Amino acid sequence: MTGIDATVVLGMAAKVDQVFAEEGTYHGFPMAPIGLTADSLRAMVKDPFGAGAAAQAQFSLLVNEIPDGPLWQPDGDRLWKVYADVLAAEVDDVPRTPEQEAAYRSASALLYVDNGGRLVPSPAMVAYQQYRDAYLAASQEYNNRRGEAELSADPAVKARWTADEPVLAAAVADASTAWTVQGRRAEIEKALQTIRDLGSTSPIMMWEKYRQLYDPTGSGDPSLTSVDGLNYLPVGILPSDVVDVDWARITVTADELVQLVARAPAELRDRLAGGGDSGTEVLTFEYSFVSVLRSWFAPEVFGSHAWRFADRSRVLSDGGSPPKGECTAYVSGLILARNVTVQRRTVGGTPPDASLGFLPVHTGSDAEMLVGPRARLARPVQGVQRVPVGGPAGVRVVEIPGVRRSLPVTEGPPIIWKPGQPTTPDPPVVTTTDPGDVFVLAFQCRLLPKAPSPA
Incomplete structure (x- = not known):
């Protein structure tokens, strides 16, 4: 039985909303x-067109x-088609x-450069995005810790x-300063605003630039073909080294989980x-955020008042709350989780039934990325054998850690003890996800303005 059940999913979802709230976006779970x-x-970062x-x-x-x-x-519709x-x-x-x-040309030159006949984000724009994401990461950790304190009854x-x-507040302030200075925030955002403001004037020229960005060779079909024969337009992520850096950690107790x-x-x-009631006593996981980069995409197109569909009844977004239409938002980022560890109590040696448990995940070979509900159970943390506290020499006895910890490999589930407990309690069950597995905890979805919205 996996520890990633319905209660855990709901708690993690509420934590995402608490930590990653951003104006103009919502989270898709x-x-x-x-x-x-x-x-x-x-x-995919190091060799996107090879391995x-x-x-x-x-x-x-x-x-x-x-x-x-x-x-x-x-339902299978893709942003690039819309x-x-x-x-x-x-x-x-x-x-x-x-x-x-x-003014338009100056703003465009700041935001984009020609790279072998293909327009790509300029170094200044990439730096802006990097410093912005660093600021968001500092703000998210501040929100995480504040939310933890608000929910906890522990002095x-x-x-x-x-x-x-x-x-933590100083870290947010420092990141904000770096975004402002090294990220040239005011200059970049002024250029973005200029592009938006002038997007409905001389739109034919603007449309030609965006068409070149989307289809630089003019082939009419800029998509690539996967090994499975599926057509796609490539994307990138920022930061590109996300899996090789430290992630912030969240720990949630049973009482906090109820509130979440x-x-x-x-x-x-x-x-x-x-x-x-899944019997969860402690939930811990590491989290990170990545932005989705699309070199072929200029989202300000949606806000232009200069375009309309030939079919006047066709609506991407009516701009309402909640919005309605065939494309009311697009994915701008991902909240990722790894090393998800769940400690669950047992009664008579059996954990509470999680009959509505969240489906587990299967991941394939090292070179494979799988999307969808193919299944493998989360692996139990291997631990020490059941022994009395202060037992035989050479046998490790550890306190309940609340986090994944390397322990000697033995048969059966982990048995973890607290000092002062009787020698034969019902031990908790601890499960954790594989260190090489990364889960999409949520999609950050950026809302479209009313579109089309002709002048």
Whole structure:
């Protein structure tokens, strides 16, 4: 039985909303776990058209699915198809003044450069994104620790927050300064605003640039073909070395988990029947955020007032709350989790039944990235044999750690003891995900403005 059950999923989902809230976005939570491997993520970054081609194809197909609300259950439509339709839409040309044209060209030159006939984000734009993501990471850790203190009834947790808050706040301030100075935030955002403001003037010229960005060779079909024969447009991630750096860790106790489950998105609670009692005592996991980079995509196209579909009834987004339409948002980032460890109590040697348990994940060979609900149980942490506290020499006795820990390999499930317990208690069961497995905890979905919205 896996420890990644409905209660754990709901708690992790609520934690995501608490830590990663950002204006203009929402989170889409998969109903079946989506598993990646660290080696596949490395391969798609280091060799996207060689050894990592299959991984990049699968990843590109995944993150370009069109989301439709907090439950991640896309129907197979892809962002690149909708985007191509917008680039092929009717465009009303309104000439720019010479001053407007000069401002537009200057802004465009700051944001994009020509790379062998293909427009790509400029070094200044890439630096802006990197410093922005560093600021977001610092803010997310601040939100994580603050939320932990707010939920906890433990005076020690609250005291740690009081002591650490100034340090965490300083880290957020430093990251904000770096984003402003080294990331040239004001300059880049002014250029982005100029592109948006002038996007409805001389749109034919703008559309030609975006068409070149989307289809640099003019072939009419810029897609690549996966080994499975599927067409896709490639994407990247930032930071590119995400699997090889330290991730922040979240620890959630049973009492905190109850509160988080109550705060989870209503749609998710309804689908998972509230989570039930899975006997979870401690949940820990590491998390990170990656931005999705699309060199072929300019999201400001959606906000232009210059275009419309030939079919006037066709609506991408009505701009409502919640929005309606065929493409109300797109995936802008992923919240990833790894080393998910769940400690569950037992009664009479049996954990509480998690009949509504979250489906486990199968991951394939090192070179393979799998998407979907193929299954493998999370592996138990191997631990020490059942022995009395202070038992025979050479036998390790450890306290309940709440986190994954390397222990001697023995047969059977882990038996972990606390000092002072009777010598024959019902031991907790601890499960953890494989260190090489990375899970998509949630998709960050950025909302579209009303589109089309002709002037």
